[in-house]
Amino acid sequence: MCMNNKLNSYSEDQRRVLNAWVKLNRATESVGQSDRVIMNEHGLTISQFGAMETLYHKGPMCQKELGDKLLRSGGNMTTVVDNLERGGYINRLRDENDRRFFKIQLTQKGIKKIEEVFPKILANLTNRFSVLTKQEQLSLSGLCKRLGLGIK
Amino acid sequence: MCMNNKLNSYSEDQRRVLNAWVKLNRATESVGQSDRVIMNEHGLTISQFGAMETLYHKGPMCQKELGDKLLRSGGNMTTVVDNLERGGYINRLRDENDRRFFKIQLTQKGIKKIEEVFPKILANLTNRFSVLTKQEQLSLSGLCKRLGLGIK
């Protein structure tokens, strides 16, 4: 039926990997985009929410560490932290022991915002993941952890 | 030990969902970023590769359809297709039956490029997914498909 039979030219192993990658990507984007709509309704971007959520749950840290946790480049962290600072959600505190570092910490306004938005994101995630059983959620976690870290 | 015990304030159900979401995101980003390095070495961005790969495997289509498949906005497709057209990788063909549409199709240069780069991406994916058994890859596909589409 299909005019394009190029996918048939790949081995079974290759098709299985391609299919897994496409499904993984689509699931991540689909859930992520439903989160984004909620964040936007509260005036935050995905990156801003991600940075604020990390600072909220893991405490103050420097930009480099934040970028490492969020898998983002240093230049990108400068941009995102600039915009959060302009919005009054975070402060940059120069580390006087080692002046290369800033300690990034949430302001009261930032704490209030993340405490307002995070429960709504959590509710959305709980809803999205409710199509999987508890065991399936644990299974997905385990598979993704190994895939992300390269652990057999 | 940890100064921030906020995560302990969530229910077991909530922590399981949060953990699954973090792991899913990290795995997708980790694999995606390894793909990106390869694409960049060949002068393509992730979006450009994604559009060309879709056109290659599914045949010519209009921008809207391409955007639907890639989960991207219409405005974004204009940008990406503009840049691909400027690079000589695709052509816009006006549909004379319904002049609202363009048919986007790969040029010979585009076909040559995707046939050069796609095998390297496929090799990288095969390598990254090799930490999972065949059964685990199939299991991951199934879980992600249901999560992405909201199917119990």
Next chain:
DNA sequence: TACACATAGTTTAACATTAAACTATTACAC
């Protein structure tokens, strides 16, 4: 001390991405 090297952060150019407002074209109801 001086100099090489490493690390944190910034800047720039190029491209990606969205929402929203917009144009052009087609479909449909009356």
Next chain:
DNA sequence: GTGTAATAGTTTAATGTTAAACTATGTGTA
């Protein structure tokens, strides 16, 4: 037929994102 709604695509403003070159600061060694 005419007007209204729907659809494909474009534009704009704002933000995100990277790589690469850069500044500032600290480390370590000769």
